[in-house]
Amino acid sequence: MRTVGRVRGRGPAGSLWRHRDFMLLWSGHTVSLFGSQISWIALPMVAVAGLHATTFEVAVLGAMSTLPALVVSLPAGVLADRHRRRRLMIACDAGSALVMASVPIAAVAGRVTMAQLYAVTLVVGALGVVFGTAAGSLTPVLLGGDRLTDANAKMNTARGLAEMAGPSVGGFLVGLVGAARAVAADALSYAVSAAALASMRLREPKPERTSHRGRFLGEIAEGLRFVLAQPVLRVLALSGAVSAVLLRGISSMWLLYVVRELGWSPWAAGLVYGLSLVGGVAGSMVAGRVTARLGMGRVIVLGALLSAPFELVTPLVPPGLAGQWTVGLVFTFLTAAGMVQMTAAQTARQLLCPPGMLGRMNGSTQFMQAGLLPLGPLLAGALGAWIGLRPALIILGGATLLWPLLLSLSPVRTLDVR
Template sequence: MSVTQQYKGTSPLRNRDFRLLLSGATVSQVGTQVTLVALPLVAVVELRASAPEVALLTAAETAAFLLIGLPAGAWVDRMRRLPVLIRADLVRAAAMVSLPLAAWAGLLTMTQLYLVALITGMATVFFDVAHQSYLPALLPREGLVAGNGALETARSSAQVAGPGLGGALVQILGAPFALLADAVGYLVSALFLRGIRTREAPPEPTPGTPLRSQVAEGLAFVLRHPVLRVIAAATGVANFFSAMLLSVQTVFLVRVLDLPPGVLGLMLSASAVGGLAGALCAGPIARAVGQARTIWLAPVATGPFAVLWPLAGRGPAAVWFAVASAAVFFGAVVYNVAQVSFRQLLCPPRLLGRMNATLRFMVWGTMPLGALLGGAVAGAAGPRAAVWVCAAGFLLVPVPLLLSPLRRLRDLPAPAAV
């Protein structure tokens, strides 16, 4: 059955296979958001880890994008994407379930946390590259913006519920056993994905083409494209400082602001509330002001709210952290919907995996570096100082966009024109 035959009307939700993809993404994201609360709490509360040790844990979660990000795209382009998605979910489920088992046996250590973070990060590299490359096989070109908007809405909805659920599960079950929710989420996601009927065309064989040449082709495609270069630079800066925040926010909220796990979960849900609002507004905003303008206006309008993060204090003053998170992540999601949809429309199918992997390498590869810097600053000057550096960094995100041709465009150029 062709994508065109499946897709009727303007809503991607009319497509059964897209609904399965969306359902799997939603369930796995809820589990992931529980882990966002529970995993660092295992380190901070159960294992008494220092701020640099918690930052190293964040770095381990994202190090795979730097280590295998580029070759992963070439490997994905040689395979059908759906089996890659299912296998990645199963690997992540197996890795996550090992933590509560080790805690139950009294054998849990920081070394195991680092290994699980690294393994799940590697599986996530393959999942994310294949996921973004598979969507054009399910939806026609005119459905990609709506499809990406629906996926962002699901992700943001999960981010609203997940941290609060994670905080509650940590208080009821303890941090290690709350991680079972993530393992279950990955398993359910794999089951949804197995139900998808759409089969991609087999990838074009490339006999005698070395992996290095395929990687270089994807890298050259991104670096030679004027819009993709700018998107990579801005997103890389944003992710660098986002990783700084992730690496120190649990220590900051627990040890500086003195928040209990349940309240910490609700505090982290604030960013997801902003992200959900951004997903719902992304399409209307792009239609009103133009897709190109949306890409640079979103971080310009919302980035300055980041300075409220380090201004948060104990008691009622903690709300400033939530306000900043909601505003910044509203802009981040609006930005992402606009630029990801353009990338999928721009790239020929045979290069989708490598294009997405190259951008993942460039923009997610900055995250372990940001996490390590966050830990170093927190260890030397305290968590609040690290949050100040992070806030200042968010003011730099729109600079590459404002210095590019995007600032003079209303809509992005057609693929043939660039």
Template sequence: MSDTLTSPEAPTTGSRRWLPVLLRQPPFRRYWSAQTVSLFGDQISALALPLLAVLGTGAGPAEMGYLTAATLLPNLLFSLIAGAWLDRYPHKRRVMILADLGRGVLLAAIPIAYLFGFLALEQLYVVAFLTGTLAVLFEVAHSALFVSLVPRKDYVDANALVNGSRAMSFVAGPSVGGLLVQVLGAPVALLADVLSYLLSALFLGRLRPTEPAPVGPTDESERGFGLAAGLRFVARSRILRATVLGTTTLNLFNYMFAALFVLYASTELELSPGLLGLVIGTGSVGALLGAVITGRLVRRFGVGRTLVLSFVLFPAPLMLVPLAGGPTPLLLAALVTAEFLSGLGVMMLDITAGSVQTATIPERLLGRVTGVKRTINYGIRPVGALLGGTLGTVLDVRSTLWIATVGALAGVLWVLPKPIRGLRDLPERED
């Protein structure tokens, strides 16, 4: 029997009464648990892997740009192909499980190599690229699983719960990751992410969703199967086109920033791994707040205005990072404020943009349109990372951070015109 959310709701008595409605449903609860544990582990790796490159292999600005680009490049290379294939493949959940297991094996190879003394920066590049490739398969398949489990009217609430988990992982993951790196070393800290992938695969294995029917190769309504159908849909949809271009602009500059932030904080600002993790974790309380309040903001001001606000609130506070300096308390206050407000903004953006885009895309095109979005939106990230590393070497790291933070604000220009700004509720699904 398949898992759906149309079955009678679980009783609300006892310890489950305090749970949100969606989490009282076993199918969504398993899906959410898989996302939560994986996101937590990812935050540990997001700190441990670059710190391992900096402290373990002596990576500089250019090498940090290469490492970030290696993780993100598969989005540019494989998203379209993955979307076209997954629209035809009937078992998206199976792909997600195999991607989890594959990423766990790849990350486990790093501490093994470290233990035997042959860990090199080139190995980190390879692992980053392969785990990024599996992440593309996982995320493209994820969109179909989401619509299989969540009714359209609950998209904002479901995205708020998933992004709430992401916010919690931002709070706890870097702090725990920084502590593990400082006490046990970066290679050992990566084992926590290996465990998270195994647990995610276990939770997904317990799901039995009714997945969208695969597209038939002879269906006349699906001409342009491969790449063209998804590209045409994004190009013709005013809503989807504006949100994709806006987030792509923001991501270009934000990943210039991301490629250099750990290097800047650990070398020029001289923060220890533990303190760096604590700063990021403490600042990310804003992300948790964003997950809590976004639904209320949408109901009060409309999804369009909330989305526009998030395009400003995400990048603007990061200007405090290149401004930070002076006595340690003042330095830490600036970094925490930047992380707090930026985390609030990114959660608002993820929830509103994700809900608007999911509501717009027809189910039969989910894989292809998701592939197109990731190719454009995520594909620009390695470009930003490489550009950040290059400018950090040619100019200096602080000047590059200024360019990145100011440039990211240009993303809001794409979503200011109608129909985005005027959206009160989620748009109707387009065809």
């Protein structure tokens, strides 16, 4: 079998649950993710219930949350490579805690405004992009290569649990103490994450100087060139961008279709969505074992191949309970397969990248995917208006097969990264 990019990791063996620094990183990350899910509910509720915001104002608030990934990803990569990543993450957490805390403080004084909510969303989103870019670059330094798949799987498990339970917790808190006070829980979660990071014993090496050091745009360009020149990283980035656009387009029309065309109740749609999140958690829990057994390249290709075709299920099922159960079970499976695939792809990118380029590699990959994301809903909306919801979903679902096709025709399928 042809081997692409074999990299041998370092670091002692043993369960990561007994690795002190990783557990501090994981626990702080988990608490912060739950806090962010609370704010995902609470901040719009501050606008709607507290400020009586218009539909347009609420839409703008939602749009603000998508801008930082596009605008900040590339500079964030440079910052993550120029500075010690743990310190950068602590600074981002501390800044996010202070900015989030401004909402309940202003609410007590009766001075919350839409302008403040816009600013909070933008600033916390930008700090979150920097934090995420640095975090994806810190794990290889902390653990070496041998346990990266396990570490990424555990971090993704935390994300899945937060996405599954966080909105319910957020709704409960909003009902209990009010939307503005519920935001304080997110501010506290950032403080907990910062404290956990500060308690780590890791001593990061001083960042390497590059030939472009001191020229910010030069360092950004160096990161983009590296991703586009490396065969596996290029395919992972571009195929990931294609799938992200198509899946965002499908998700933008999915609820409208199942409620309007299939006659589902909002409760039934929410239950089916919840089942898919369970699949994501299950997938992240077995990702390490599956990757170890099948190999990283095969998992990346098979995960995409087992996920993409099932996006066609929703427009093909009949109305009624049988259709709901079918979509729920299929979504649970495809989300599990997608989570295993995502974990393997994330690990491959980290192992194929030099330590001094990890930040810019992560930032460049995120930029290429985030930059195209708005095309998904626009494409879906145009198709839905032209030919109807069901044909549009069938076309978009069929187009997701481009994702595994691109991967299977690339060096990824023979990838052996250790």
